[in-house]
Amino acid sequence: MAQCVLRATDATKKYGQSTALKKVNIEISRGQIYGLIGLNGAGKSTFMRAVTGLISLDGGEIELFGKSGAEALRKARRKMGQSIETPAIYPNLTATQNLEIQRLIGGVPDPGEVGRILKVIELSDTGKKKAKNFSFGMKQRLGLGIALITNPEFLILDEPTNGLDPRGIIEMRNLIRRLSEEQGITLLVSSHILDELSLVATHFGIIHKGEMIRELGADELAKEARQYIRIVVDKTAEAVAMLRERFKVSEYDVSGKNEIQVFERFDLTGEINAALVQSGIMVREISLSERKLEDYFMNLAEVRGQ
Amino acid sequence: MRLLVLAEWFKLKHDSRFKIIALTCLLLEGILIQGNYIQKTDMLLQEAPNGYVGSSTTFWQIALLAAISFFCASDFITGAIRNPISIGQTRVGIYLSRLIAAMIMTAALLGLLALAGGIAMFFINGTGSESLWAGILAWGIALGKQIVLHLAYPAAFLMIAFITRSPAMSLLISFLFIIALMLAPYAVSILLPNLFPLFVQALPDSHIQRLGTENENFIYGLAVCGGWFAVTSIVGCALFARTDIK
Numbered sequence: 382m383a384q385c386v387l388r389a390t391d392a393t394k395k396y397g398q399s400t401a402l403k404k405v406n407i408e409i410s411r412g413q414i415y416g417l418i419g420l421n422g423a424g425k426s427t428f429m430r431a432v433t434g435l436i437s438l439d440g441g442e443i444e445l446f447g448k449s450g451a452e453a454l455r456k457a458r459r460k461m462g463q464s465i466e467t468p469a470i471y472p473n474l475t476a477t478q479n480l481e482i483q484r485l486i487g488g489v490p491d492p493g494e495v496g497r498i499l500k501v502i503e504l505s506d507t508g509k510k511k512a513k514n515f516s517f518g519m520k521q522r523l524g525l526g527i528a529l530i531t532n533p534e535f536l537i538l539d540e541p542t543n544g545l546d547p548r549g550i551i552e553m554r555n556l557i558r559r560l561s562e563e564q565g566i567t568l569l570v571s572s573h574i575l576d577e578l579s580l581v582a583t584h585f586g587i588i589h590k591g592e593m594i595r596e597l598g599a600d601e602l603a604k605e606a607r608q609y610i611r612i613v614v615d616k617t618a619e620a621v622a623m624l625r626e627r628f629k630v631s632e633y634d635v636s637g638k639n640e641i642q643v644f645e646r647f648d649l650t651g652e653i654n655a656a657l658v659q660s661g662i663m664v665r666e667i668s669l670s671e672r673k674l675e676d677y678f679m680n681l682a683e684v685r686g687q
Numbered sequence: 688m689r690l691l692v693l694a695e696w697f698k699l700k701h702d703s704r705f706k707i708i709a710l711t712c713l714l715l716e717g718i719l720i721q722g723n724y725i726q727k728t729d730m731l732l733q734e735a736p737n738g739y740v741g742s743s744t745t746f747w748q749i750a751l752l753a754a755i756s757f758f759c760a761s762d763f764i765t766g767a768i769r770n771p772i773s774i775g776q777t778r779v780g781i782y783l784s785r786l787i788a789a790m791i792m793t794a795a796l797l798g799l800l801a802l803a804g805g806i807a808m809f810f811i812n813g814t815g816s817e818s819l820w821a822g823i824l825a826w827g828i829a830l831g832k833q834i835v836l837h838l839a840y841p842a843a844f845l846m847i848a849f850i851t852r853s854p855a856m857s858l859l860i861s862f863l864f865i866i867a868l869m870l871a872p873y874a875v876s877i878l879l880p881n882l883f884p885l886f887v888q889a890l891p892d893s894h895i896q897r898l899g900t901e902n903e904n905f906i907y908g909l910a911v912c913g914g915w916f917a918v919t920s921i922v923g924c925a926l927f928a929r930t931d932i933k
Contacts, residue, residue: 430932433772433773434773434775435769435772435773436931457775458775462773462774463769463773465766467765467766469766469767469769471767473703474698474702478697482694483770485690485694486690486694486771487774488690527770537773
């Protein structure tokens, strides 16, 4: 069984009367890219801040690399890197100087690490240019470099593609993949765009109004949010039997009293309709539906919000 | 802690803001010296060459509060304060490393101004009846005492920077703090005249201003300024350790 890198149990945070986190439970195992999805203000950054020790919890517990308790957690954070919200950089210093400061703070003995990280984040050629003159994408990459300079085993990235242009988004996505595949880093990445995270994450947690409303793997998400044929009939059992026998349908769901969702044979929608009618089954509705990831996410959030 | 101090030193060396503030101070100091030279004021004649350590305490304090506000409070705005916390450095260590940086800035600023003033006075007045080395020694001792007592201020300014967490607010509150320290004795002398002697003794400036005069009691001044240093440092550190970082 893979080692648990992060375990949050009933994590609760209040700001005055409002509750930013309501008993959030998350478990992230080594090697995972965990996507934390939520609308703005859902509690993603608050949760990440709690994990990184920037804020204290009002209830619940956080465990990092199997360690809990204030002092043990603090020491465990040495194996962690973060870039939460805005890139945490010194604007009056160069990229090299920014990385050098974090190398010193993190006690990384090899000064050559600065050059290596500059190559990883593709900022080797910035020379004496100060960080305040960088584009937003460059600042994001520098923030990521600061998180990486201490060779973390666990990396927390809060909305890393926020404000990036399409090319920057692709580059960041590729970088996240490389960090996971080549360096074996476990990642917790947040976004308010499920489509974006679905391209890199292996596991997902959907947070809404401070509550974790759904946790699922990439396979489950693909299954729940994929394309299907929606058929509304009067005789559900007979229709299902016919779909199985005649069209060899094996992936389907019966939802409600009369609705069947078929997750294959999309090219045979017309034939299915004709066959059902010829068999004396009344087809009230048949359509090819596609539940986009964003719709799926919004639907979940709305259902929870009701 | 050692690593944090090294990082602060690296920042001080490479961040141009402190250098700009120091050079501005030096320029203003030059203007003040020139003004004194032209007017041939008593102050110039009395205080030169030793003990002439910065022409105006308030002017120097403003430079220091600006340096600390920009250097320390801006870390909350840029988010850079998150970096050491999230890799397991203690908040007490982070605060103390900033305090050491603020103390270095104090010594550097004061030393720079004193050096400029001292050299100028030497060329204007010579060393008087003293030998050059005796003059340098007296100047060094006077500067050392100035720096030690002045350390009450970076501690207070740093506390304000860590409470306000904004360079602009830190600048404003620190400035008001200096004004309040200047005006408080007048207010107390009018409102509570019986408490005035005791109140004045509790202010760092009273002891700093007496440096180099006949009624100087350095140890007493050290105790008062040390008290200010300790209290503001403990309060700032405790608040930083217990509050959330955005």
